[in-house]
Amino acid sequence: MKILTGNDLKSGAVVWWTGKGWSIHVDDAVDAGEEWETVLASEEAERRVNVPYAVEAEQRADGSIRPAHIKERIRALGPTVRADLTLKPNDPDAIAEVV
């Protein structure tokens, strides 16, 4: 699946396209479908999110979504070297899921 991401204009936080808006939780991301370029253009024009782009991802059996590339997984879940700074603080699975 293809999901859309960018950084929130005000906070710089990593955000994911939910079909209606943007969420900081990658699990809220939706498959952007065939029209993803139109969505990107429209959202770029809204200027709420910096330079949105599409990445490949997979939806796992439990419904969670993980980007295919390690860089995007680090963006989604936080730095692998500070468990206290992962998206869900001190989540023991977050770092293991990135690497």
Added chain:
Amino acid sequence: MYQYDQYDQAMVDARVAEFRDQCRRRLEGHLTEDQFKPLRLMNGLYLQLHAYMLRVAVPYGTLNSRQMHMLADIADKYDRGYGHFTTRQNIQYNWIKLEDAADILADLSKVEMHAIQTSGNCIRNISSDHFSGAAADEVIDPRPYAELMRQWSSFHPEFSYLPRKFKFCVIASEKDRAAMRLHDIGIRILKNEKGEVGARFHVGGGMGRTPMISPVIRDFVPVDQLITYAEACLRVYNRYGRRDNKYKARIKILVHELGKEEYTRQVEEEFQHLLDQGVEPPYAELERIKAYFADPAFEEGLSDDLDLSDPDFALWVKTNTNPHKQAGYVSAVISLKPVGGIPGDATAEQMHLIADLAKDYSFDELRVMHTQNIGLPHVKKADLYAIWQKLDAAGLGTANLDQIGDMIACPGLDYCSLANARSIPVAQKISQRFDKNGKSAALGELKLKISGCINACGHHHAGHIGILGVDRKGKENYQLSFGGSEGEDTSLAKITGPGFDEDGVVDAVDKATDVYLRERQDGERFLDTYRRIGMAPFKEALYD
């Protein structure tokens, strides 16, 4: 240390006001990201993996306790309670909000700091020897010359849009503690046989994807022509440096392609032209600046004796102090590399403690080191034990300077949008491995440097052992190299062979150090042994 005059303060305050307005226009949607990006970068504001990142300049690495307290306050108020000291003597904050950026710059300006020219194709923060003004072996304090260059290069209209970023380094001792020859221009302040002060110009060094060691193009430029000569070097670069290819745009490529002789000829010609143009600031300005860098009021007649009966303290003194020009004093280094820690990171609490120590024990001076540590430049030996006890209690008493645990590591893929692989976890694993196996002390000086991409912010080309993280088909892979140095014996490391995965490169480093311990002769560092016996014995241990 230098204090802003009304011009410095007015310039910084005006820039803060200008940037505040630019941020407002961006937040209100009047500017696109394409329009805003060059404006924010001119003020050190990047967009990295997790948020905006702000890079704050620490000119030639010198700052006082008030400034360090402010850096700590910013970490607490606007970031997540910590900052990252970089290999360019700067500090970076990783979790900045655009809404706060102008307020942060306003706070910085209250303590004579800013983030101007910490990004973009301009002259960046001037770096220097972190023991300037203190080291026993320096000819003269290089910082007044670095400050003069800072003033010359700040908002220089001709050099604000160079073909590529431009980095100066100024030192004044034969020993190179600042990687001087790996800068676009490295300047060594020295005295000639008549005792006159001048500058030796090394031009065209750098790391990145095409590492080069800068050649000397002029042995001695009289100090009252320093700025004019630098201007000539930049003018030739600005005129002929390549703007068509980002990867060939640094001055090192121009010097290499023109040849040192032709580049030098053109610089000399430009220099002669500029000598009549009134480029050089009045000598009185240099004298004015020098007054700010007068020695603090050192006590005379202090003893050099030290009670070393506490073995942990004795080890720290042996490892983490540097000889001072004044009897009874040393420069002490606070390692930001605890075992398993993140190289260069300091919490706000630690920064406040470091600031207090500077105030109480080091004439209110601190140094940010390119090795990602913090220096207390002027410490009475009699105060060392009290300082060490306070550091140790705060987790800052690690005795590992220039040892394998004192490695340089860039933020890597955990934070940086340019990185291809993570650097910090490799640094942590090596640190932990060598703490556990107890080999660090036996290995002695071993400078290990890790970069998470070819841009080489982690100086891997200059590591006795260098590690470069690359992306190989979506997986992190680490190339190992040996034989680099950023000291007075500057050399570039050579790749050992095929790369390793994260755990594999840790094992490989361990094996390489076994080869060194087996093969070394009296007094040899890892680097010396490698230079004597070559790559073959190491390759055999790593790949057979």
